[in-house]
Amino acid sequence: MSVITDDNFVFQASGALKREDLFPIREVARLTGVNPVTLRAWERRYGLIQPTRTESGHRLYSLSDIERVRSILGWIERGVAVSKVGKILAKTESVQPVSPLISSDLVKADYTQWQRQAAAAVGNFDDVELDRVYGQIFSTYAVPIVFQEILMPLWRQLLQRQQEFGQTSEWVFLDGFLRSRIIQRLLLKREGLGQRVLVCAIAGHCRELDLLVTALYLSKAEVGVRVLTVGLPFDELALVCQKIQPLALVLVSNHAPVPDLPKRLRKLAMSLDCPLMLAGDASDLAQDSLAGSSVGCLGNEGTLMRQRLRQLLAGNLDT
Numbered sequence: 001m002s003v004i005t006d007d008n009f010v011f012q013a014s015g016a017l018k019r020e021d022l023f024p025i026r027e028v029a030r031l032t033g034v035n036p037v038t039l040r041a042w043e044r045r046y047g048l049i050q051p052t053r054t055e056s057g058h059r060l061y062s063l064s065d066i067e068r069v070r071s072i073l074g075w076i077e078r079g080v081a082v083s084k085v086g087k088i089l090a091k092t093e094s095v096q097p098v099s100p101l102i103s104s105d106l107v108k109a110d111y112t113q114w115q116r117q118a119a120a121a122v123g124n125f126d127d128v129e130l131d132r133v134y135g136q137i138f139s140t141y142a143v144p145i146v147f148q149e150i151l152m153p154l155w156r157q158l159l160q161r162q163q164e165f166g167q168t169s170e171w172v173f174l175d176g177f178l179r180s181r182i183i184q185r186l187l188l189k190r191e192g193l194g195q196r197v198l199v200c201a202i203a204g205h206c207r208e209l210d211l212l213v214t215a216l217y218l219s220k221a222e223v224g225v226r227v228l229t230v231g232l233p234f235d236e237l238a239l240v241c242q243k244i245q246p247l248a249l250v251l252v253s254n255h256a257p258v259p260d261l262p263k264r265l266r267k268l269a270m271s272l273d274c275p276l277m278l279a280g281d282a283s284d285l286a287q288d289s290l291a292g293s294s295v296g297c298l299g300n301e302g303t304l305m306r307q308r309l310r311q312l313l314a315g316n317l318d319t
Contacts, residue, residue, distance in 0.1 A: 022052065022060035032069045033164070039069070048072055048086050064108075074156065078281060080256045088284060111149045114140075119154055122174045130177055143220060144302030147213050151178060155209065175209055182212040186227065189219050196224035197309070198246040199279075202261075203231055205253035206280060214252045214279050217302035221309045223247060234264065238271040248275040248313060250298065253282035262289040269294045275312060279305055 025036045040059075042048040049068060051059040061069075068089070075085045114137050121130035137146050155178065158171035199215040201208075208230050219225040224247070232240065241249055249272060251265075261282075269276040278286060279298040287297045296312040298305045 022062060023066065025051075025059045025061070028061045028066055028069065031066060032073065034069055034073060042069075042072065042082070046082060046086055048082075048089070075281075078255050080285065084285075088281075111145075114150050115154050118151065118174075122154075122158070122170050125169075125173055127177065130174075134177075134181065142303075143216060147216075148302060152213065175207075179209055179212055182209075182216050186212070186215060186219060186225060189224070195245065195247040196226045197248045197250055198226050198228055198241065198244060199250045199252065200228040200232055200237065201230045202251050202253045202282075203234060205255045205282065206230075207254075210254050210280065211252050213302075214250070214305065217305045218250060218279075218298075218309055220302075221306040223309070223313070234268075237268060241272050241274060246274050248277060248309075250277045250279050250309070252280045253278065254280045254300075255282055256285055262286055262293075262295075265290065265295045266293050277309070277312060 023031070025039055028034075028039060029036050039049065043051065043059075049061070049065055049072075051061045051065055053059060071089060072082070072085050075088060076082055080088065114133070117133045118130060118137075121127075121133055134151075137150055141150070155171070155174055158167075158174055162168045162171045197218060199211065199218060201211045211227060211230060215225045215227045226244075226246070228240070237249065237251075253261075265276065265278065265286075275296060276294065277296040277298050278290070279300070281300045283297045283299050290297060296308065298308045298312075
């Protein structure tokens with residue numbers, strides 16, 4: 001096991017940090033932007049992180065701990081209270097997309113390796129190489145793994161870099177590449193389909209790529225999917241559905257629900273002739289407040305979304 005200090009980074013021959021490397025709290029603060037006081041509070045008050053300790057009592061954090069800190073930070077930035085983050089993480093981490101016979105460390109290392117290859121292609125603005133890596137990842141893993149574990153974490157890292165340091169070009173390059181590839185996949189599934197599920201973002205609650213990835217997950221439920229343009233006014237959704245007559249309407253939100261959202265969703269559901277469902281990060285957060293309504297909550301994990309959509313459409317899942 002290697003301990004990483006502020007002045008002495010230990011690297012493998014490839015230049016990659018080893019999974020078993022441990023970081024002191026001030027280095028974790030530097031890597032994540034979360035100060036040591038806050039990190040200790042997340043540990044003591046909320047139990048969100050459990051670093052190891054040296055014999056002298058100093059905290060040491062693994063790469064998994066650092067990834068968890070970034071996840072916590074991401075939820076807080078979306079408006080979720082820190083006291084509720086633990087419950088959300090417990091739900092998302094309970095979904096195990098890989099076989100228990102395979103070491104999770106080995107699987108994560110493989111995800112990281114693919115992520116590095118994609119990042120290198122993005123860093124060089126090499127669309128040919130990125131397309132090659134993208135194709136190899138798809139030939140290796142199922143769609144939820146491709147996006148949840150490999151490509152979207154990289155996309156979020158670049159987005160965070162853009163927001164913190166103003167470095168925009170790499171994120172724009174990857175964002176445009178992924179959106180174009182997902183649109184191609186959705187178009188290929190469109191031919192010969194009758195009624196389709198409409199997938200629409202709640203205005204201001206998610207980016208276009210989040211919307212497209214959700215649509216791609218749902219398309220794997222063997223139903224036709226149609227994506228509505230980002231920015232469609234909430235108050236006009238009933239009119240749109242009246243014209244299109246969809247199989248169902250799925251709204252996507254990755255933000256903490258605003259106080260009146262459950263009420264607005266209930267009202268919208270009563271005006272529709274098709275089922276209304278909520279997907280994305282807000283789905284888990286709003287589930288309790290929507291209990292007993294006709295609004296179905298699909299969750300934010302690809303495989304679970306697909307399963308719940310099938311069950312709701314078949315009338316086999318209580319909303």
